[in-house]
Amino acid sequence: MTLQTPPETRSKQDSPAALLKLRGISKRYGDFAAVEPLDLDIFPRDFVAVLGPSGCGKTTLLRIIGGFVSPTTGTVEIDGRDVTKIGPEKRPTNTVFQGYGLFPHMTVRQNVGYGLRLQKKTRAEIDDRVAEALRQSRLTEFADRSVAALSGGQQQRVALARALILRPKVLLLDEPLAALDLKLRHTMQDELRRLHQEFGGTFVFVTHDQGEALSLANRIAVMNAGRIEQEGNAESIYAAPATRFVATFIGDANLLQGERHGGQVKLEAGPAFADAGPDGAITAVVRPKAVKLLAAGEGADVQIAGMVEDVVYLGDHIKCSVKIMGEQQIIVHLDAAIAPRPVVGEQVNLGWPLLQQRVVVA
Amino acid sequence: MSARTNILWAVVAVAFIVFLLSPIVLLVVFSFTSRTLTNFPIEGLTFRWWQEMVVTRQFWPSFANSLIIGSCVAVVSAAVGTLAAMGLAGMPKRRASIIMGALTLPVMLPPLVLGVSLLSFYVSLGLKLGLATVIPSHLLFAQPFVILIVHARMINFDHRVVESARDLGATPLQAFLTVTLPIIRPVVIGAALIAAALSIDDFIITFFTIGTGNTLPTLVWGMIRTGLTPSVNAIGTLILLLTIGSTVIALKLTRYRG
Ligand SMILES: Nc1ncnc2c1ncn2[C@@H]1O[C@H](COP(=O)(O)OP(=O)(O)O)[C@@H](O)[C@H]1O
Ligand SMILES: [Mg+2]
Numbered sequence: 001m002t003l004q005t006p007p008e009t010r011s012k013q014d015s016p017a018a019l020l021k022l023r024g025i026s027k028r029y030g031d032f033a034a035v036e037p038l039d040l041d042i043f044p045r046d047f048v049a050v051l052g053p054s055g056c057g058k059t060t061l062l063r064i065i066g067g068f069v070s071p072t073t074g075t076v077e078i079d080g081r082d083v084t085k086i087g088p089e090k091r092p093t094n095t096v097f098q099g100y101g102l103f104p105h106m107t108v109r110q111n112v113g114y115g116l117r118l119q120k121k122t123r124a125e126i127d128d129r130v131a132e133a134l135r136q137s138r139l140t141e142f143a144d145r146s147v148a149a150l151s152g153g154q155q156q157r158v159a160l161a162r163a164l165i166l167r168p169k170v171l172l173l174d175e176p177l178a179a180l181d182l183k184l185r186h187t188m189q190d191e192l193r194r195l196h197q198e199f200g201g202t203f204v205f206v207t208h209d210q211g212e213a214l215s216l217a218n219r220i221a222v223m224n225a226g227r228i229e230q231e232g233n234a235e236s237i238y239a240a241p242a243t244r245f246v247a248t249f250i251g252d253a254n255l256l257q258g259e260r261h262g263g264q265v266k267l268e269a270g271p272a273f274a275d276a277g278p279d280g281a282i283t284a285v286v287r288p289k290a291v292k293l294l295a296a297g298e299g300a301d302v303q304i305a306g307m308v309e310d311v312v313y314l315g316d317h318i319k320c321s322v323k324i325m326g327e328q329q330i331i332v333h334l335d336a337a338i339a340p341r342p343v344v345g346e347q348v349n350l351g352w353p354l355l356q357q358r359v360v361v362a
Numbered sequence: 363m364s365a366r367t368n369i370l371w372a373v374v375a376v377a378f379i380v381f382l383l384s385p386i387v388l389l390v391v392f393s394f395t396s397r398t399l400t401n402f403p404i405e406g407l408t409f410r411w412w413q414e415m416v417v418t419r420q421f422w423p424s425f426a427n428s429l430i431i432g433s434c435v436a437v438v439s440a441a442v443g444t445l446a447a448m449g450l451a452g453m454p455k456r457r458a459s460i461i462m463g464a465l466t467l468p469v470m471l472p473p474l475v476l477g478v479s480l481l482s483f484y485v486s487l488g489l490k491l492g493l494a495t496v497i498p499s500h501l502l503f504a505q506p507f508v509i510l511i512v513h514a515r516m517i518n519f520d521h522r523v524v525e526s527a528r529d530l531g532a533t534p535l536q537a538f539l540t541v542t543l544p545i546i547r548p549v550v551i552g553a554a555l556i557a558a559a560l561s562i563d564d565f566i567i568t569f570f571t572i573g574t575g576n577t578l579p580t581l582v583w584g585m586i587r588t589g590l591t592p593s594v595n596a597i598g599t600l601i602l603l604l605t606i607g608s609t610v611i612a613l614k615l616t617r618y619r620g
Contacts, residue, residue, distance in 0.1 A: 066529060067528075068525055068528075068529075087528065087533075088525070088528045088529050089528050089529070089530075089531045089532055089533055093529075094529055094530065095525075095526075095529045097522050097525060097526060097529075099520075099522055100522075100526075101520070101522030101523050101525060101526035102523070102526070103523055103526070103527075103541055103545075104523070104545060105541075105544045105545050114527070114530050114540075115530035115531050118530065118531040118532055118536065118540075119531060162526075162530065163529075163530070166530065166531070
């Protein structure tokens with residue numbers, strides 16, 4: 001590999017023991033594999049995003065952790081205990097469901113106190129803890145309203161308070177922000193970050209929105225078709241995607257097909273360079289921001305000539321589409337202050353350093 | 363459409379409604395007539411026939427029987443119907459509709475056929491006819507309605523609330539008692555009241571399966587064999603009140619708009 005990956009924030013040796021361990025977990029529905037056998041370790045205080053397109057098996061995976069779906073194979077271990085066979089009510093996890101699943105026949109206060117009532121806590125303790133939870137979630141003024149009378153954002157806060165009041169070892173959230181409008185989504189992102197910090201617990205959330213994953217999570221597991229294709233911190237996944245899918249799913253990426261032969265890569269678009277690895281089809285991945293417009297006489301590790309097709313000013317950067325050989329386009333993000341700006345129809349030379357490029361198989 | 367045809371239609375509609383409702387209205391009105399025959403003209407109004415009704419031999423036992431049978435049918439059909447409806451709601455649609463079709467079969471049969479076959483069934487088993495044979499017989503035709511009504515609620519039931527309850531520490535039974543049941547309770551009660559109304563109202567099947575006892579409808583039948591006094595109208599009005607009353611409450615609770 002030719003790209004320097006940012007150091008992983010945690011190496012397996014010096015890490016504390018994993019809080020949640022999935023081993024060989026899979027789920028089949030008839031002939032259809034919703035989740036292919038996979039392993040995943042989640043550590044205390046992590047905020048993990050399971051990121052993937054719709055239908056890739058994220059919810060199924062989350063429900064396996066929560067105890068709502070029993071896996072076809074594999075084990076779920078939480079805090080050193082194998083919980084694979086036990087019901088959700090006995091697991092140290094709590095869930096914020098997609099759509100929240102609030103109890104419509106109860107007030108906000110009763111919803112939040114439900115778990116404690118089941119634990120047969122004293123009346124005084126329940127009242128105290130519920131009042132505190134309502135205060136922390138800024139729900140005090142709605143305490144005695146029916147949950148049906150709340151807005152989406154408020155319902156979400158009730159669902160969070162109801163789960164967090166039980167101090168779960170792992171909080172599971174299924175697309176927690178998907179149902180909210182854009183503005184509320186940003187507020188709730190901040191709120192979730194704040195809760196994670198204040199609460200100090202371990203959060204696992206499922207999302208199809210890469211922006212959400214990048215901004216909330218310190219670890220991201222990228223899922224595709226029932227598999228975890230890559231797991232790591234946000235920086236390493238963005239900078240060093242392990243597969244073509246990860247590269248396209250997280251951030252914008254230019255993909256260039258090519259062929260590797262004896263450590264020598266030849267891209268269909270022309271350029272060739274050395275890159276160790278098995279022979280066969282490869283894809284070179286380069287982020288729009290890494291591509292430079294080369295001045296006359298300037299060189300770069302990888303160079304491609306092309307014609308400017310489109311230039312769009314986007315405030316903080318300029319997005320420039322360049323057509324290269326074979327009808328392919330390369331997107332370049334240029335500094336907004338660049339002078340002179342490229343103009344449509346202009347012939348340009350693009351280039352980037354090998355260090356900023358990632359070569360993945362196929 | 364011209365104004366004339368509009369008026370014509372209105373007249374037809376009103377006539378039709380009057381035709382449908384007049385027997386019921388007459389039944390009620392004649393229970394207050396001061397004459398001894400249930401025909402016009404009504405010369406004055408009196409509670410005499412209502413007083414006569416309550417001193418009729420067999421009135422109180424029949425009234426009690428109707429209430430006992432009606433409430434047993436309501437309670438049993440609510441319990442069984444809720445469990446059955448929940449089970450059916452969890453099944454694939456096709457299988458559920460086949461099973462429901464089988465369960466509703468007794469409703470499709472002519473009551474006379476049902477009554478006769480129940481009677482011969484009980485007799486062949488050597489059972490003594492009485493409340494214990496009437497109640498299961500009523501369940502046979504009232505139960506399907508409860509299942510259908512509760513099932514309609516269960517297929518729209520948001521199962522996430524049950525999962526939430528489990529997630530927050532409830533066992534399956536606790537989740538049912540604290541979440542599912544409170545949410546569907548109005549519908550279950552409504553369905554039970556409809557079952558009670560069907561039971562209180564029933565004559566044919568009761569007639570075949572009750573043996574020597576009476577319910578209000580069989581009492582009415584016995585009375586009109588000896589002559590139609592306005593007391594019969596009073597009992598009829600009472601049955602009407604019981605069944606319409608429970609149906610109105612039921613419709614309110616199930617929010618059925620049909
Ligand atoms: N109970 C089920 N029966 C059959 N197929 C299911 C069931 N639950 C989920 N699936 C299938 O498994 C796949 C993954 O579903 P899900 O985990 O909900 O995906 P995601 O949350 O990533 O959108 C989907 O194709 C879905 O149709
Ligand atoms: Mg999902």
